[in-house]
Amino acid sequence: MRGYIIRRLLLIPPTLIGVTLIAFFITRMVPGGPVERMMAQSQMLDMAGGNSSGGGDNVALSEDQLLQLKKLYGLDKPWYVAYWPWLGKVFMGDLGTSFRYQEPVLDLIIERMPIAIYFGLMTAFLSYVVCIPLGIFKALRHKSWADNFTSAFVFGGYAVPGYALGALMVVFLCLRSDWFPKEGWPTEDFEGMGFFEGLKDLLHHTFLPMVCYVLGSFAFMTLLVKNHLMDNLAADYVRTAVAKGVPFRGAVVKHALRNSLIPIATTLGHLVGIVVAGSFLIEVIFDIDGVGLLGFTSILDRDYPVVLGILLVSALAMLLGNILSDICVALVDPRVKFH
Numbered sequence: 001m002r003g004y005i006i007r008r009l010l011l012i013p014p015t016l017i018g019v020t021l022i023a024f025f026i027t028r029m030v031p032g033g034p035v036e037r038m039m040a041q042s043q044m045l046d047m048a049g050g051n052s053s054g055g056g057d058n059v060a061l062s063e064d065q066l067l068q069l070k071k072l073y074g075l076d077k078p079w080y081v082a083y084w085p086w087l088g089k090v091f092m093g094d095l096g097t098s099f100r101y102q103e104p105v106l107d108l109i110i111e112r113m114p115i116a117i118y119f120g121l122m123t124a125f126l127s128y129v130v131c132i133p134l135g136i137f138k139a140l141r142h143k144s145w146a147d148n149f150t151s152a153f154v155f156g157g158y159a160v161p162g163y164a165l166g167a168l169m170v171v172f173l174c175l176r177s178d179w180f181p182k183e184g185w186p187t188e189d190f191e192g193m194g195f196f197e198g199l200k201d202l203l204h205h206t207f208l209p210m211v212c213y214v215l216g217s218f219a220f221m222t223l224l225v226k227n228h229l230m231d232n233l234a235a236d237y238v239r240t241a242v243a244k245g246v247p248f249r250g251a252v253v254k255h256a257l258r259n260s261l262i263p264i265a266t267t268l269g270h271l272v273g274i275v276v277a278g279s280f281l282i283e284v285i286f287d288i289d290g291v292g293l294l295g296f297t298s299i300l301d302r303d304y305p306v307v308l309g310i311l312l313v314s315a316l317a318m319l320l321g322n323i324l325s326d327i328c329v330a331l332v333d334p335r336v337k338f339h
Helices: 002-029 032-053 062-071 079-091 105-140 145-159 162-176 195-233 236-243 248-260 260-276 278-284 291-300 306-333
Strands: none
Touching: 002 306, 062 145, 079 105, 105 145, 105 195, 105 248, 105 260, 105 306, 145 162, 145 195, 162 195, 162 260, 195 248, 195 278, 236 248, 248 260, 260 306, 278 291, 291 306
16 A cells, blocks of 8 residues: 555656646647737727827837747747746746736735635535435435435536536526625625624625535535445345344444445545635636636736646645545555555
8 A cells, every 4th residue: 555655646746747748838829928918908008098099009019028028927938948947946846926916826826725725625524414414315215206306406416517506696696686795705804803793704605605616516426325325235245234133224324334435535536626726617706716716817817827836736636636535445445455
């Protein structure tokens, strides 16, 4: 087991190099870099100021000025040449400086990490608390009216993307009904609130985004628990235990349920990714100033250092989460041996 973990850890650096190399190539090849975007914004400001008759001549730049801007942003070299100095800084813990915020990328990510961790941990907690009991209930009541009734909600949640439901909830529950706040989270004066007032405000802002976060894993984990529990209930060892006098409830709890929860350990890698990076679209819809919204705005602004930094952190979290999943599977299932 130790050798397997060491080999998996040693595979992380080359995997990250491959991922970032592809991303670095894509960011340099897509049209409309930070220099072009800055020039377009300058032209728009010039036209808005009443100088549209000049045709944007006031913002025209010479070749030397364009070269200086590209050198300032580190875009004056081919991508395959510029990648290696960037990678060297990454190994030193420097993810670069944001073009837009003029701050270190690592500081921007760390500043928004608590929001992603909060939603990620809450998503994991609610998913396990709700999905495991529901999956057990559906397996024990298979083909009953209760199983069919809950299946309608489960498959409905599986079919509807979380961001699509979030957009509908914002329109009907925030804009039209005014039941939930329209502004993002947290509230500006959140730090000045008392404990109970702050808790109420926190839950008020958290409810709708949390529904969207949980929706994605809700159906998958519920059906995962149900299907594996039904397979184990039909296995020979459960029938043998019942035939020897073990109560059915005891056979379910001590034998079938334990084996049925083993596949749940494989979902930890995905949850770790949510904890670290959040969700781009859900944070954009609800205007949550987390890592996901930072990544989305950075893509639109062509803020390449932030895009690459978030991609690197997300990929690292996913790789570590997959290793954690393998360790958990090996711990709960003695049949699994990693060499």
